[in-house]
Amino acid sequence: MTIIRIKVYSGDITKVKCQAIVNAANTSLMGGGGVDGAIHRAGGSKILEECRKIKASQGGCKVGHAVITTSGNLDAEKVIHTVGPVWSGKGDEKELLRRCYKSIFKLAVVNGITEIAIPNISTGIYKFPKDIAAEIAICEAKGFIKCNKTFHQIIFVCFDRENYRIYKEILGDID
Numbered sequence: 001m002t003i004i005r006i007k008v009y010s011g012d013i014t015k016v017k018c019q020a021i022v023n024a025a026n027t028s029l030m031g032g033g034g035v036d037g038a039i040h041r042a043g044g045s046k047i048l049e050e051c052r053k054i055k056a057s058q059g060g061c062k063v064g065h066a067v068i069t070t071s072g073n074l075d076a077e078k079v080i081h082t083v084g085p086v087w088s089g090k091g092d093e094k095e096l097l098r099r100c101y102k103s104i105f106k107l108a109v110v111n112g113i114t115e116i117a118i119p120n121i122s123t124g125i126y127k128f129p130k131d132i133a134a135e136i137a138i139c140e141a142k143g144f145i146k147c148n149k150t151f152h153q154i155i156f157v158c159f160d161r162e163n164y165r166i167y168k169e170i171l172g173d174i175d
């Protein structure tokens with residue numbers, strides 16, 4: 001029997017019960033709109049406090065990198081904040097988005113996380129084409145999970161219908 005470790009949910013990531021959730025932040029780590037705003041609102045001031053400390057010590061977070069904080073009032077134990085690229089269609093955005101996923105999984109392993117919920121990074125305010133972003137996200141997740149047999153699960157949380165449809169189409173009807 002194959003145990004399916006990549007899942008697709010539809011809805012709000014702040015409501016997902018999972019060991020860690022990922023935030024699509026910006027380089028300042030000081031909060032914003034979209035999923036970033038939702039996570040800070042639901043998680044409360046503890047998250048921003050830790051983000052401030054990280055900003056003071058390393059000047060925020062570069063595109064393609066990731067940092068980890070407490071989850072404040074959220075059910076998750078940790079929040080991993082990554083910064084996706086802004087889509088222009090002319091630069092190395094695909095590679096930078098790939099790097100986001102690699103950075104997330106690396107931080108998860110270092111912190112003993114084996115279950116993670118991830119939003120559709122860069123596909124909102126940063127305007128990355130949803131189909132290309134989904135191919136990258138799923139390719140990186142499959143590659144990671146193949147090499148990390150003890151990792152329990154990766155949940156892609158799709159807030160909008162189009163992303164949900166794209167993920168279901170790529171992964172097949174798996175839930």
Ligand code: AR6
Pocket residue numbers: 011012013014024025026031032033034035036037038039084119120121122123124125126127128157158159160163
């Ligand atoms: N749960 C899950 N996914 C969500 C939620 C939610 N509550 N809310 C929105 N999404 P975006 P980006 C989806 O714009 O494109 C912020 O201001 C949304 O439908 O949140 O990486 C940051 O501070 C979309 O599919 O992030 C940055 O400045 C996905 O999350 C900038 O936006 C990503 O949309 C980052 O832009």
